[in-house]
Amino acid sequence: MDGHVPPTADDVPLRLTVPEPAGRPGDAPDFSHIDFGKAGATPKPALDLAAAEAAPFANSLIRVLDNDGNAHGMWADGLETDTLLKGLRAMVRTRAFDARMVKAQRQGKTSFYIQCLGEEAVGVGQQLALRQGDMNFATYRQQGILIVQDYPVLDLMNQIYSNEMDPLQGRQLPILYSAKDYGFFTLSGNLATQWPQAVGWAMASGIKGDTKIASAWIGDGATAEGDWHAGMVFASVYKPPIILNIVNNQWAISSFQGIAGGLSATFASRSLGYGVPALRVDGNDFLAVHAVSRWAVERARRGYGPVLIEWLTYRKGAHSTSDDPSRYRPTEEGDVWPLGDPIHRLRDHLVKAGALSDADYTAMVETADEEMRKAEAEAEATGLVGDGRGASAKHIFTQVYADPPARLLSQRQKAGV
Ligand SMILES: Cc1ncc(C[n+]2csc(CCOP(=O)(O)OP(=O)(O)O)c2C)c(N)n1
Numbered sequence: 001m002d003g004h005v006p007p008t009a010d011d012v013p014l015r016l017t018v019p020e021p022a023g024r025p026g027d028a029p030d031f032s033h034i035d036f037g038k039a040g041a042t043p044k045p046a047l048d049l050a051a052a053e054a055a056p057f058a059n060s061l062i063r064v065l066d067n068d069g070n071a072h073g074m075w076a077d078g079l080e081t082d083t084l085l086k087g088l089r090a091m092v093r094t095r096a097f098d099a100r101m102v103k104a105q106r107q108g109k110t111s112f113y114i115q116c117l118g119e120e121a122v123g124v125g126q127q128l129a130l131r132q133g134d135m136n137f138a139t140y141r142q143q144g145i146l147i148v149q150d151y152p153v154l155d156l157m158n159q160i161y162s163n164e165m166d167p168l169q170g171r172q173l174p175i176l177y178s179a180k181d182y183g184f185f186t187l188s189g190n191l192a193t194q195w196p197q198a199v200g201w202a203m204a205s206g207i208k209g210d211t212k213i214a215s216a217w218i219g220d221g222a223t224a225e226g227d228w229h230a231g232m233v234f235a236s237v238y239k240p241p242i243i244l245n246i247v248n249n250q251w252a253i254s255s256f257q258g259i260a261g262g263l264s265a266t267f268a269s270r271s272l273g274y275g276v277p278a279l280r281v282d283g284n285d286f287l288a289v290h291a292v293s294r295w296a297v298e299r300a301r302r303g304y305g306p307v308l309i310e311w312l313t314y315r316k317g318a319h320s321t322s323d324d325p326s327r328y329r330p331t332e333e334g335d336v337w338p339l340g341d342p343i344h345r346l347r348d349h350l351v352k353a354g355a356l357s358d359a360d361y362t363a364m365v366e367t368a369d370e371e372m373r374k375a376e377a378e379a380e381a382t383g384l385v386g387d388g389r390g391a392s393a394k395h396i397f398t399q400v401y402a403d404p405p406a407r408l409l410s411q412r413q414k415a416g417v
């Protein structure tokens with residue numbers, strides 16, 4: 001006996017785990033921690049898929065297109081060329097719109113902009129599976145939902161410039177659109193609030209015996225908010241008609257997806273613990289996005305309840321015009337993202353199928369650029385953020401409350417508007 005007392009559990013210094021991304025600025029990009037699977041490998045489940053059977057779908061990756069533009073597997077069946085061409089055109093227009101608005105922000109024409117560069121397929125592909133009357137509770141990165149429906153891009157720009165023609169008359173920050181007739185619920189800048197609201201809207205549809213379904217949207221980072229869990233509890237208990245979309249674009253401003261738990265389990269697989277079935281899908285593969293969305297829409301419409309979809313994609317641009325990603329991630333990451341670019345992949349597929357020529361594609365891009373240039377000039381002629389030609393101050397008080405409270409009425413009187 002030497003008198004040594006072995007340490008007890010109480011004496012071991014405890015530590016926290018703080019996940020780190022695979023690469024920081026200056027490092028070579030590394031996506032070896034993600035298993036991307038193979039195009040065509042994942043079958044199509046029955047529409048009444050239960051959470052208990054969904055683990056293989058939540059932990060693999062549904063892909064249709066391979067890297068050479070060929071379509072594979074059950075999910076490729078029944079996709080019409082017209083729909084794919086429509087999707088391509090909407091994605092090209094969305095990208096042209098974004099490029100024009102990023103430039104406008106740099107020129108001081110507006111204060112702030114968020115583009116969806118590299119993620120165009122998810123919003124566009126799903127919207128093409130929904131119908132009039134359904135409701136999206138989008139994030140700020142699904143402008144494609146409006147653009148694919150031919151919502152006037154001039155109105156979007158007027159909103160971004162907060163000028164007199166802004167459809168929201170200055171009540172929202174630039175890019176926080178609202179378009180009820182286009183199934184686009186007012187955007188919220190407070191992360192994750194759309195999620196439980198979407199579930200509530202879908203519950204109302206079920207309570208009323210309606211035929212409309214909801215589509216909820218959230219980013220990987222925002223799933224760490226308590227609202228995500230609150231929405232999941234209600235979705236799992238009442239089984240409303242809803243598609244629960246998580247767009248995992250690897251980043252939440254400068255926090256990588258591991259900080260929201262993405263290294264512990266797939267975001268899709270978390271849903272299974274709530275009893276809500278889930279699928280994980282290549283979000284840069286338009287064919288997969290649209291096919292899985294159709295399946296989910298039909299499931300919800302037939303009354304089989306909620307389903308969660310994790311879309312795997314990559315945020316190729318900065319988070320917003322206020323962000324500089326070269327400070328926190330390898331600059332080449334976006335160029336070597338193994339799932340490629342959604343527009344180029346769909347273009348290559350359609351060219352290979354003989355439905356599009358290189359010249360058609362070039363014309364499509366040029367037409368979109370010209371459309372956005374013209375619309376921007378018109379919006380600018382109406383007014384820019386802060387140039388004194390904005391909406392009247394009276395609109396702070398109008399169309400917000402059906403019965404304005406007395407304190408607002410007295411404020412309006414004092415303001416003389
Ligand atoms: C409640 C709340 N917290 C923080 C923010 C600031 N913020 C805006 S976007 C963002 C990152 C969101 O990342 P993610 O959910 O992954 O969506 P992404 O931007 O990648 O599309 C943060 C932290 C906010 N708007 N609301």
Ligand SMILES: [Mg+2]
Pocket residue numbers: 219220221247248249250251252253315
């Ligand atoms: Mg993100």
